[in-house]
Amino acid sequence: xQAPAQERKYGETASELRELVARCQHGDYDAFAQLxxxxxxxxxxxxxxxxxxxxxxxxIAQDTFLKLLGQIQNFRGDARFETWLYRVVxxxxxxxxxxxxxxxxxxxxxxxxxxxxxxxENVAEQTQLRQxxxxxxxxxxxxxxIAVVLRYTEGLxxxxxxxxxxVASGTVASRLNRAHxxxxxxxxxxxxxSR
Amino acid sequence: MTPAEPIPSLLxxxxxPVAAPAELWxxxxxxxxxxxxxxxxxxxxxxxxxxxxxALICMVALTDPQHSPSGFQAAAPVAKRNSSEIVSQxxxxxxxxxxxxxxxxxxxxxxxxxxxxxCALCHTL
Numbered sequence: 001x002q003a004p005a006q007e008r009k010y011g012e013t014a015s016e017l018r019e020l021v022a023r024c025q026h027g028d029y030d031a032f033a034q035l036x037x038x039x040x041x042x043x044x045x046x047x048x049x050x051x052x053x054x055x056x057x058x059x060i061a062q063d064t065f066l067k068l069l070g071q072i073q074n075f076r077g078d079a080r081f082e083t084w085l086y087r088v089v090x091x092x093x094x095x096x097x098x099x100x101x102x103x104x105x106x107x108x109x110x111x112x113x114x115x116x117x118x119x120x121e122n123v124a125e126q127t128q129l130r131q132x133x134x135x136x137x138x139x140x141x142x143x144x145x146i147a148v149v150l151r152y153t154e155g156l157x158x159x160x161x162x163x164x165x166x167v168a169s170g171t172v173a174s175r176l177n178r179a180h181x182x183x184x185x186x187x188x189x190x191x192x193x194s195r
Numbered sequence: 196m197t198p199a200e201p202i203p204s205l206l207x208x209x210x211x212p213v214a215a216p217a218e219l220w221x222x223x224x225x226x227x228x229x230x231x232x233x234x235x236x237x238x239x240x241x242x243x244x245x246x247x248x249x250a251l252i253c254m255v256a257l258t259d260p261q262h263s264p265s266g267f268q269a270a271a272p273v274a275k276r277n278s279s280e281i282v283s284q285x286x287x288x289x290x291x292x293x294x295x296x297x298x299x300x301x302x303x304x305x306x307x308x309x310x311x312x313x314c315a316l317c318h319t320l
Contacts, residue, residue: 044215133209
């Protein structure tokens, strides 16, 4: 049985995307609306996974699209549009973090709940594990967190992450490796507590 | 997914992309719509060249109190050439806007006197 055909969005091919960007650069708001529709989910996802907070993610996504609209004249096509857009959202994430500098102590809260056994019976374990993982990610340094989000939310390769963040591929590998170790350490409590 | 799974697997499952809320569109678009409203600066940006053009036309036209063609023709050659260019620019606009503590609009009647239209603009300033 054939899967139902998914609605195809204009701007999915490289040539369509180039045309959309060119139209945006000439002030065509319809083109911007199409560009928005094609990228809003990934921008919001990166923002949400980085910040761990839907309200902050909305702020970051909004900033990203406003910057995109304001700076699209500067896009010269030297890099892929997606790479350029990832840079904008990564910078928006870092700007937001600098502006807020306060993070919810998710992991402590969850560890306490695991230790005392509160909430475990009422909340699906998988959901809680995901929350726990996301809480642990919130405690990573920003550079590691960005690498983790781009890798696991967007599925970017080490080379692509390196291009977006402006570091060498080896640095990306090192950041991801350190992030894995840090997360493993933080998740030990949960693993021990849930058994 | 279990706690015993390796970290990359846990991360892949926990960090899946999600759909952006519909609210995002409003939040991106509303600030744009607010800045798109014609403001005083935009009025001046358009109105100042028009006002300058109107002043130049009046300068030429006032050489004849009746704004007659003879007065226009008697104007200095350079001013006449400038005013001709301005008149031809005005012909391309169906609506002429000018600024005076805000923005006033003056529509030139079809077939009307171009010099009068220019003077009307000038006198509203």
